[in-house]
Amino acid sequence: MRPEDAAAIRDLPLFSDAQEETFGDLVRAGFLQRFPPGVVLINERDPADFLHVVVEGLVEMFATGSGRDTTISIVRPVGTFILAAVLNDQVYLQSARTLEKSQVLMIPAERVRVALGTDPAFARAVVTELARGYRRAIKEVKNQKLRTGAERLSNWLLKEDVAQGASGVVNLGFEKRVLSSLLGMTPENLSRAFSTLREHGVTIHGAQMRLTDRQALARLAQPDPLIDSDE
Amino acid sequence: MRPEDAAAIRDLPLFSDAQEETFGDLVRAGFLQRFPPGVVLINERDPADFLHVVVEGLVEMFATGSGRDTTISIVRPVGTFILAAVLNDQVYLQSARTLEKSQVLMIPAERVRVALGTDPAFARAVVTELARGYRRAIKEVKNQKLRTGAERLSNWLLKEDVAQGASGVVNLGFEKRVLSSLLGMTPENLSRAFSTLREHGVTIHGAQMRLTDRQALARLAQPDPLIDSDE
DNA sequence: CGCGAGATTGATGGTAATCAACGAACGTGG
DNA sequence: CCACGTTCGTTGATTACCATCAATCTCGCG
Numbered sequence: 001m002r003p004e005d006a007a008a009i010r011d012l013p014l015f016s017d018a019q020e021e022t023f024g025d026l027v028r029a030g031f032l033q034r035f036p037p038g039v040v041l042i043n044e045r046d047p048a049d050f051l052h053v054v055v056e057g058l059v060e061m062f063a064t065g066s067g068r069d070t071t072i073s074i075v076r077p078v079g080t081f082i083l084a085a086v087l088n089d090q091v092y093l094q095s096a097r098t099l100e101k102s103q104v105l106m107i108p109a110e111r112v113r114v115a116l117g118t119d120p121a122f123a124r125a126v127v128t129e130l131a132r133g134y135r136r137a138i139k140e141v142k143n144q145k146l147r148t149g150a151e152r153l154s155n156w157l158l159k160e161d162v163a164q165g166a167s168g169v170v171n172l173g174f175e176k177r178v179l180s181s182l183l184g185m186t187p188e189n190l191s192r193a194f195s196t197l198r199e200h201g202v203t204i205h206g207a208q209m210r211l212t213d214r215q216a217l218a219r220l221a222q223p224d225p226l227i228d229s230d231e
Numbered sequence: 232m233r234p235e236d237a238a239a240i241r242d243l244p245l246f247s248d249a250q251e252e253t254f255g256d257l258v259r260a261g262f263l264q265r266f267p268p269g270v271v272l273i274n275e276r277d278p279a280d281f282l283h284v285v286v287e288g289l290v291e292m293f294a295t296g297s298g299r300d301t302t303i304s305i306v307r308p309v310g311t312f313i314l315a316a317v318l319n320d321q322v323y324l325q326s327a328r329t330l331e332k333s334q335v336l337m338i339p340a341e342r343v344r345v346a347l348g349t350d351p352a353f354a355r356a357v358v359t360e361l362a363r364g365y366r367r368a369i370k371e372v373k374n375q376k377l378r379t380g381a382e383r384l385s386n387w388l389l390k391e392d393v394a395q396g397a398s399g400v401v402n403l404g405f406e407k408r409v410l411s412s413l414l415g416m417t418p419e420n421l422s423r424a425f426s427t428l429r430e431h432g433v434t435i436h437g438a439q440m441r442l443t444d445r446q447a448l449a450r451l452a453q454p455d456p457l458i459d460s461d462e
Numbered sequence: 463c464g465c466g467a468g469a470t471t472g473a474t475g476g477t478a479a480t481c482a483a484c485g486a487a488c489g490t491g492g
Numbered sequence: 493c494c495a496c497g498t499t500c501g502t503t504g505a506t507t508a509c510c511a512t513c514a515a516t517c518t519c520g521c522g
Binding site for chain 2: 044045063064065066068069070072083084085087088090091093094116117120123124126127128130131132133134135137138139140141142144145146147151184222224226227231
Binding site for chain 1: 471
């Protein structure tokens with residue numbers, strides 16, 4: 001692992017307060033692996049053997065059921081996934097696949113559970129991280145149950161614009177089909193939703209989306225911090 | 232508080248492993264309050280001042296947005312709510328209202344956060360409980376994104392039947408409009424979904440629902456432990 | 463240049479929300 | 493005890509939203 005990667009992981013909210021020894025143990029016990037795009041890293045229903053940290057690349061969390069499948073979230077560097085399954089020693093509820101060439105640190109679940117008992121600061125960080133994930137999931141339920149597809153898209157655009165520097169230009173880092181699944185709609189409907197948003201100042205150029213009138217878009221989206229904020 | 236109520240709270244997964252002192256502190260610091268039906272206990276957007284424990288009665292967690300509102304969950308005795316907001320000292324994402332005459336123990340948030348630092352067993356239980364809530368929420372996202380309304384209703388019926396003793400008779404403990412909102416549909420659509428389920432062995436008599444052919448219902452519902460199981 | 467995957471557009475059907483009316487159940491007050 | 497009113501649930505008609513199927517288009521790449 002490159003020193004700057006180790007430093008980035010150390011700076012994660014989950015690890016930043018942990019004792020040096022705890023952090024060292026976890027990272028030393030972990031495997032840093034490289035994967036090409038499109039590789040399935042974990043499968044729902046499998047027992048949770050590793051906590052995963054995306055060091056580089058892009059990972060899609062998805063789930064299947066009733067003959068359909070849906071994207072639950074996109075994990076960027078440096079983010080972790082399936083912490084909850086690891087802690088309670090349960091099976092994964094979601095599957096994960098790489099969207100790009102990626103580098104993933106895999107930490108044995110048992111080590112994480114041990115660290116939880118030996119390092120109170122780490123335990124506190126785990127609580128914070130879990131609570132954050134819990135709240136994110138509740139927000140997603142609200143997003144799905146309270147909004148139409150076009151509203152979800154509008155709010156996603158506004159949020160992503162801010163995340164990318166509020167320049168009014170949003171670059172989609174993955175395929176539109178993935179975005180449509182993340183937003184809970186079909187690719188066809190996403191395409192139509194984009195057409196609708198043209199009248200509200202959204203223009204598409206391939207994977208690049210321009211927001212020319214963010215106020216108009218916000219009027220349509222009606223963003224709500226209790227759904228859209230990351231905190 | 233009646234001794235049997237205290238004992239029931241003590242037996243909660245969240246408290247059962249805690250030190251006697253921790254538990255005593257939390258309960259002594261708490262207020263046990265009685266509320267008539269229809270009272271709003273907490274409002275989304277308000278800072279999280281108390282951890283709530285439903286000792287008796289029934290509480291609906293709900294949320295608003297985009298001019299609509301939706302039921303997120305129903306909390307029965309003895310269950311807790313808004314643990315995540317309390318731990319991270321944030322605002323509530325959900326509101327709560329009593330559906331029946333209820334008795335609720337309110338524990339000051341600050342005490343909970345302190346106990347987290349002084350009692351490792353309690354901290355471990357909090358982690359387990361949070362992870363459980365997180366996974367429940369992810370399951371609910373899957374339920375919403377992967378299933379139709381009739382499928383959600385069928386699975387709810389099957390699960391509730393088991394919870395009530397697998398007698399094939401399910402008693403709805405609250406209004407149908409609440410159930411419809413919990414399932415993410417309108418009251419009208421719930422009514423129509425029930426009609427559809429008649430052909431699959433479901434008959435309605437007021438608030439009592441009979442499942443006369445659970446196999447047929449299961450064929451329609453296609454229950455999935457990764458969505459429907461409580462664990 | 464031609465292929466193929468992804469994206470778009472069109473046509474259609476299904477699922478769900480909305481609006482409106484009616485009916486059943488319950489509680490209250492006469 | 494009954495009449496009335498309110499609330500909840502159901503049913504019907506209509507509209508909006510979304511999924512599906514099919515065809516075409518775009519673009520990157522061999």
